[in-house]
Amino acid sequence: MELGSLTMNEHASNSVPVLEMRGITKRYSGVTALNNVSFCAYRNEIHALLGANGAGKSTLVKVMCGVIAPDAGEIVLDGKTVRFPNPADAISNGISYVPQELSLVPTMSVCQNILLGQEPTFQNTCSLINEKKLEEIAADTLEMVNLDVDLHQMAGTLPVSAQQMISIATALYRNSKIIILDEPTSSLSSQEIKVLFEIMKKLRDEGYSIIFITHHLEEVFEVADRITILRDSEFQGSFFTQEIDRSRIVSLMTGKSEQLLRRKGLPIDSKVEALRLENVDTERISKGISLNVHKGEVVGLFGQVGAGRTEVLRAIFGADKIKSGQIFISGEKSTINSPIEAIEKGIGFITEDRKNQGLILTMDLLDNTNLGIYERSTKFGLIQPQKIKEITEYFKDVLHIKTASLKTWTKYLSGGNQQKVVLAKWLNHASKILLMDEPTKGIDVGAKQEFYQLINELSKRNVAILLATSEISEAIALSDRIFVFKQGKIVAEVDPEKITEEELMAMTL
Ligand SMILES: Nc1ncnc2c1ncn2[C@@H]1O[C@H](COP(=O)(O)OP(=O)(O)OP(=O)(O)O)[C@@H](O)[C@H]1O
Ligand SMILES: [Mg+2]
Incomplete structure (x- = not known):
């Protein structure tokens, strides 16, 4: 373990931390969420808290703001040891918390x-x-x-x-003098992120201390003054942003060095169309949408948050009505009036809002992964628990889902691990057409690589994928073709090999 380069005395402008956490430990039955973690926040700083999914970031900030009581350790606020039995105590001591989920x-x-x-x-x-x-x-x-x-x-x-x-x-x-933001940017457009960063910088300059969790390292370099890294519930170090680079951060977060993501070009020999939309108007903003995706093809839907991509996916899935236009599945004109009809036609939908739309939080990994398809694991009408367990184990391993057991309610998983359970469910459904809305939102750098490999795997198995993403590098690295969305319309169809990130971004603005 590395102690990092910062000691209290070395901190340039403020030698006394506004908040100090010493030796914090938190255990749940079977899982250690935090093991002897220390953390210091100073006035006039934006402090990024980094770590892979399940590393303990949310747990640490929840201890800070009285949502969770630690099993061991001490919290020192302005030089005094404090205890926050509940969030209201933290708020009255000047600590505000914006949680990861809505x-x-x-x-x-x-x-x-x-x-x-x-x-x-x-x-x-x-x-x-x-x-x-x-x-x-x-x-x-x-x-x-x-x-x-x-x-x-x-x-x-x-x-x-x-x-x-x-x-x-x-x-x-x-x-509050300390503001904790747990993955605040994961659902914001680039314009909104800009506004947020301006506000954060302004507050920092006024003397506030801002603790900021994100999986986007570009954001860290843009806005953070200092960085603390956790891995597997343990403290890995605190650093000034200027003295650490991306590859070092990734290796401290994951224990491995980062590999370059790149989807291997797929030879699609038989260009069989899986899905086509002709001039579709949805209920809300999307108008005149025409697009198609072939079997084994990954088609990116790129645009700013709110450009109408979610609406199009919801309409295909039968969750929203189509006002006019037509949908063809495998070349045949189809109507999809409800999500049930969509699922029957082999369509799966990984939604953006996993908590409300993707998971049943009071069910475990076994149930969530097999939801709606239990009949596949029956014999003479009886459910075979062993088969269900094997299937779930398989997805747990492939996606590296970190959970105490297969029977833990998904409510208790970290945000990124919940997202992986949503993926497991749809992968298990073996959909022929997969609609994905920001599927890697909240997923850490290491797991993203695994997810990208999985997309390759799916495409080799002839699954047609529509991938809505706001992450430009993801759109370019994964897609065979990209449709660019702007204000409810498709403004271009581009070949990701022939476009730069800057050019693509410019089309959405
Ligand atoms: N109430 C709980 N009961 C059981 N285990 C829990 C509970 N809360 C958190 N954990 C476990 O503690 C570990 C740390 O979780 P935490 O939510 O802090 O991770 P995180 O770093 O915020 O991850 P992410 O980036 O995915 O949001 C995880 O393994 C999680 O499953
Ligand atoms: Mg979290």
Whole structure:
């Protein structure tokens, strides 16, 4: 283990950390989530917390903000040892936390969500909420993050990215001195990320301490002053960003050096069309969509968040209505009125919002992986537990899913590992056409490589893949062809071998 280069005394501008965690250990039955981890945050810094899926990042920040009690270790805030029995204690000590998964109350309005638990009341009564003030504060808070939404709209009806921005705004409103952002950028567009980074830098300069979790190393180099790395629940070191490079970070995170990702060019000998859309208008923004994908082909749908890719995938899957236009499956004109019909026609959908749409959180790995296809593992009408176990073990190994056992509820897996379970489910369905919406969101660098190999494997098995991604290197490395989306329309079809990242990005703006 490397202790890193930073000691308290060496920190340039502030020698006393605002927050120090010493020897934090957290165990769950069968899993050690954190083993003797130490961490220091200083004023005036953006501190990136890095590590592979399941390394313990979310657990560490949850200990910081009173969501989880550690089994051992000490938290020192401004020089004093503290304990946070619950999140409210952390908030009142100036620590705010934006969790990894969406956390707004979907059935409450935007304004109610922002001020939940801190509603302004009239001066002479402590229980009557001052609605006008509530709206004013909410409007000001949203202005800080440049978000233009209707304050009275129900939060659950907003796109994922807007919900994420609202959670961030809520943390800002509390005026905390330490703000923890657990993978805040994973559902934001590049424009929104820019806005967020500007806000983070501004707060840093004003003396705040920002702790920032991400799997995107480019973001770390763009915005972080310091970096702490965890691997397998253990501290690997803290570094100033200038003194460490990408390959060193990857090797500390994974224990291996990074391989260059590149999808091996596939000879598609028989160009058999698996799916075609002709002039499809969906209910919302996507208009006049024409595209196709062949068996064994990976077709990228590239664009900014909100450009209409999700809508197109949902329409193909029968989750949204198609207003006009036609869908052909294996050359035959088809109608798909519901997801059940889509699944019957061999279509699988890896959704962007795994928590609500992809998984049953109170079921284990065995059930989630075999959901809806238990009949495949029956004999004379009886379920064969051994067969189900073998299938699940297989996917657990292939995808390196980190879990205490096959019977652990998926609720208890780290975010990236949950995403892998969603993949396992659809791979197990053996779909002929796979729709993937940001499938590597929240997946660490090491697991991404494995996922890329898996895509190759699927394409060799003749699966047709539509891959919606906002990650430019992923779109170029994995796709055989790319359709570029902008404001609900396809603006170009490009050959990834003949285009640079810059050119492709320019088409989406
Ligand atoms: N409530 C829980 N019960 C059992 N195990 C848990 C629980 N919470 C976390 N774990 C386990 O602790 C480990 C660390 O999880 P954590 O969520 O901190 O990872 P992470 O670094 O945030 O990963 P990711 O990048 O995937 O979000 C994982 O193996 C996870 O399965
Ligand atoms: Mg996490």
